[in-house]
Amino acid sequence: MSERPPRVLVTKIGLDGHDRGSRIVCAALRDAGMEVIYTGPWQEIPDVVKIAAEEDVDVIGVSSLASDHLLMPKLMEALREADLGHVAVVLGGTIPESDEKWLREARVERIFHPGTPLPEIVKSIGQLALEVRARDTLA
Amino acid sequence: MSESARHKGPAGSGAPQFAEAKEEFDEAKEEFAAAKEKWRREFDKRVDGDAAVRNQSRIEVKPIYTPEDWNGGYMNDLGFPGQMPMTRGIYPSMHRGKAWTQRQLVGLGTPEDTNLRQKELLRAGATGVSIGPGNVHFRGYDIDEVEPELLGTCGAAMCTVEDTDLYLKDIPIDQVSIGANDPSPFTIAAQVLTVAKQRGIPWHKLTGTSNQSDYISHFVANHMFYRLSLKGARRVLVDHIWFMNENVPNWNPLSIVGMHMQQAGATPAQAMAFALSSAILHAGDCMERGMAPDTFLPRFTFFFDVSISLFEEIAKFRAGRRLWARIVTERFGSEDPRSRRFKFHAQTSGSELTRTQPLNNITRVTVQAIAGILGGLQSLHTDSYDEALSVPTQEAARIAVNTQNILREEAHLMDVIDPLGGSYYVESMTKSMEEEIEAIIAQIDDAGGMFAAVEAGMVQAMIGESALAHQKRIDAGEDRVIGVNVYQLEDEVIDQKPLERPDPQKIQAQLARFAVYKEKRDRDAVSRALDDLAAAANDPSRNVFAEIVAASENAVTHGEIVACLRRELGFGKPLVVI
Numbered sequence: 001m002s003e004r005p006p007r008v009l010v011t012k013i014g015l016d017g018h019d020r021g022s023r024i025v026c027a028a029l030r031d032a033g034m035e036v037i038y039t040g041p042w043q044e045i046p047d048v049v050k051i052a053a054e055e056d057v058d059v060i061g062v063s064s065l066a067s068d069h070l071l072m073p074k075l076m077e078a079l080r081e082a083d084l085g086h087v088a089v090v091l092g093g094t095i096p097e098s099d100e101k102w103l104r105e106a107r108v109e110r111i112f113h114p115g116t117p118l119p120e121i122v123k124s125i126g127q128l129a130l131e132v133r134a135r136d137t138l139a
Numbered sequence: 140m141s142e143s144a145r146h147k148g149p150a151g152s153g154a155p156q157f158a159e160a161k162e163e164f165d166e167a168k169e170e171f172a173a174a175k176e177k178w179r180r181e182f183d184k185r186v187d188g189d190a191a192v193r194n195q196s197r198i199e200v201k202p203i204y205t206p207e208d209w210n211g212g213y214m215n216d217l218g219f220p221g222q223m224p225m226t227r228g229i230y231p232s233m234h235r236g237k238a239w240t241q242r243q244l245v246g247l248g249t250p251e252d253t254n255l256r257q258k259e260l261l262r263a264g265a266t267g268v269s270i271g272p273g274n275v276h277f278r279g280y281d282i283d284e285v286e287p288e289l290l291g292t293c294g295a296a297m298c299t300v301e302d303t304d305l306y307l308k309d310i311p312i313d314q315v316s317i318g319a320n321d322p323s324p325f326t327i328a329a330q331v332l333t334v335a336k337q338r339g340i341p342w343h344k345l346t347g348t349s350n351q352s353d354y355i356s357h358f359v360a361n362h363m364f365y366r367l368s369l370k371g372a373r374r375v376l377v378d379h380i381w382f383m384n385e386n387v388p389n390w391n392p393l394s395i396v397g398m399h400m401q402q403a404g405a406t407p408a409q410a411m412a413f414a415l416s417s418a419i420l421h422a423g424d425c426m427e428r429g430m431a432p433d434t435f436l437p438r439f440t441f442f443f444d445v446s447i448s449l450f451e452e453i454a455k456f457r458a459g460r461r462l463w464a465r466i467v468t469e470r471f472g473s474e475d476p477r478s479r480r481f482k483f484h485a486q487t488s489g490s491e492l493t494r495t496q497p498l499n500n501i502t503r504v505t506v507q508a509i510a511g512i513l514g515g516l517q518s519l520h521t522d523s524y525d526e527a528l529s530v531p532t533q534e535a536a537r538i539a540v541n542t543q544n545i546l547r548e549e550a551h552l553m554d555v556i557d558p559l560g561g562s563y564y565v566e567s568m569t570k571s572m573e574e575e576i577e578a579i580i581a582q583i584d585d586a587g588g589m590f591a592a593v594e595a596g597m598v599q600a601m602i603g604e605s606a607l608a609h610q611k612r613i614d615a616g617e618d619r620v621i622g623v624n625v626y627q628l629e630d631e632v633i634d635q636k637p638l639e640r641p642d643p644q645k646i647q648a649q650l651a652r653f654a655v656y657k658e659k660r661d662r663d664a665v666s667r668a669l670d671d672l673a674a675a676a677n678d679p680s681r682n683v684f685a686e687i688v689a690a691s692e693n694a695v696t697h698g699e700i701v702a703c704l705r706r707e708l709g710f711g712k713p714l715v716v717i
Contacts, residue, residue, distance in 0.1 A: 017278075020490070
């Protein structure tokens with residue numbers, strides 16, 4: 001990845017505004033040399049898709065504390081429809097264990113639960129960005 | 140000073156008694172110094188390379204505290220509860236006279252669902268009710284304006300006077316105090332007033348608090364509650380305080396929040412400073428509008444997070460109490476002793492709860508609650524142990540209530556007022572916290588006060604830096620969190636109880652009922668009320684909140700009121716600083 005650092009969109013969809021987690025993750029990704037776009041909370045799904053396309057991101061990180069992850073299938077579908085199916089989507093926050101199966105089936109690639117160390121998140125997102133770039137080259 | 144020296148009256152110059160006393164005094168000093176030196180040597184032998192220990196507020200904590208750290212200026216530093224300097228408590232009797240209010244925040248599904256849960260909590264020992272609508276409401280919308288998946292998942296799906304009435308069904312609101320989670324423009328308070336009128340209860344019999352009324356904390360930290368522009372929120376808050384003071388005298392219209400800042404990462408000292416600076420702002424605004432300080436200050440309340448850092452939290456609350464008493468007299472010239480009472484509600488820190496080995500959280504909540512109780516709180520919410528997993532289950536909520544019951548009924552925590560007062564450590568740390576808090580308040584004063592400081596993003600940046608530093612200390616293993624960075628279980632299977640999600644049929648029925656509600660209203664009355672509201676918003680000489688109450692009485696919904704004010708006073712967008 002010598003050409004440019006990974007580009008990551010960090011966002012919160014739905015109605016919750018608790019953003020301590022998303023802001024800390026943004027700062028850690030930035031400090032690790034990645035290019036980070038942070039939307040702040042309450043994003044509409046079409047807006048997230050639009051920003052992801054315009055900013056040509058490799059990874060989208062969605063943060064959820066209070067049930068907003070229930071909207072993930074809608075986001076994933078909107079990304080596919082916009083031809084952004086190659087972008088890796090990860091989720092972090094208070095995600096009940098029992099929802100993990102269907103989130104994986106909706107092709108959410110990683111779920112970071114509370115307590116995950118920042119270096120682990122940074123590494124994981126860096127790897128995903130590499131994989132996304134490799135997919136793009138092969139395609 | 141020896142007994143003999145004290146009783147023989149003032150020593151004249153050259154009096155032999157004085158020389159004797161001085162000798163004894165010097166001897167005692169030498170004895171102290173020698174003992175201390177001996178201890179230090181022995182301590183250093185046992186503790187290898189004693190690195191500086193710091194609390195969450197980054198204040199250094201010594202291995203021992205002695206009269207060198209606090210010299211026992213009793214009346215100056217402590218005094219008696221209910222008297223200046225207020226260190227020991229705001230009431231003469233504190234918990235010896237009356238237990239704290241046990242108020243749990245609940246809300247899920249429909250208003251009927253939460254009404255049942257609420258009544259169960261009252262039977263289980265809760266002594267106040269809370270009104271906890273979900274994020275849909277917090278964001279200022281009616282239930283038909285959002286994705287239905289989100290309804291009732293983290294609060295009750297409600298938005299009309301009818302909903303509030305159902306929420307409070309069979310609950311004697313003239314006897315039980317109400318904590319309404321009700322940010323500006325205070326539609327729930329308006330609906331409660333309407334319900335009281337319908338039930339024939341005079342407004343002066345209502346007791347309660349407009350929780351989440353402090354827009355500053357929402358602008359900088361918990362953005363979820365942030366609805367109107369900064370200037371708009373500022374205007375509506377002062378109108379709300381004015382209206383409630385005049386018409387609902389036993390209601391606390393303002394709860395100043397340090398909680399959200401600490402949950403967002405601020406240190407305990409920062410959170411206390413931000414809350415006090417916010418209080419200075421709000422009090423100044425009320426005075427500018429022509430209210431005399433002692434008409435509104437007795438109704439100011441505070442809301443804090445309480446972390447597991449036990450002694451630091453106790454020191455934080457003692458310091459906050461002392462500072463507030465001084466601020467109201469020195470800055471506002473208040474003369475009414477009631478204005479000096481630093482009344483606060485505390486909630487145990489949810490951000491310290493872990494997803495791994497979740498039952499450990501019961502212990503964390505217990506320690507946090509003890510810190511708040513020994514710190515002299517007036518009401519308490521204890522978190523459920525499963526909050527890092529999901530919206531709390533019923534069993535976990537019951538354990539949270541019983542944690543309070545055990546602390547109140549079994550642990551003898553209420554026998555003695557301010558039981559840690561006089562401890563060299565606690566007094567010294569109270570002073571250190573006080574100095575740290577004052578320094579941050581001075582920084583905010585220099586930036587032009589809290590309003591200017593948050594407009595410029597200064598407070599947000601401070602919170603962000605503390606949050607990141609805290610996470611880095613955890614990642615580095617410097618701050619230890621059981622089950623997260625130490626004592627992890629290999630292959631831990633998170634044993635999560637089946638999640639209670641709202642019944643989709645009930646949510647559909649609630650949406651249908653809302654449609655009927657809107658259909659059967661007097662449409663002319665609704666549009667007249669909204670016109671009045673818009674006109675009042677644009678006329679600084681009118682009270683906007685009076686029109687919100689009038690709108691509720693005319694069946695205007697929560698979402699309609701917020702939308703109208705967002706049009707007239709500006710949509711609230713927080714300033715996000717990374």
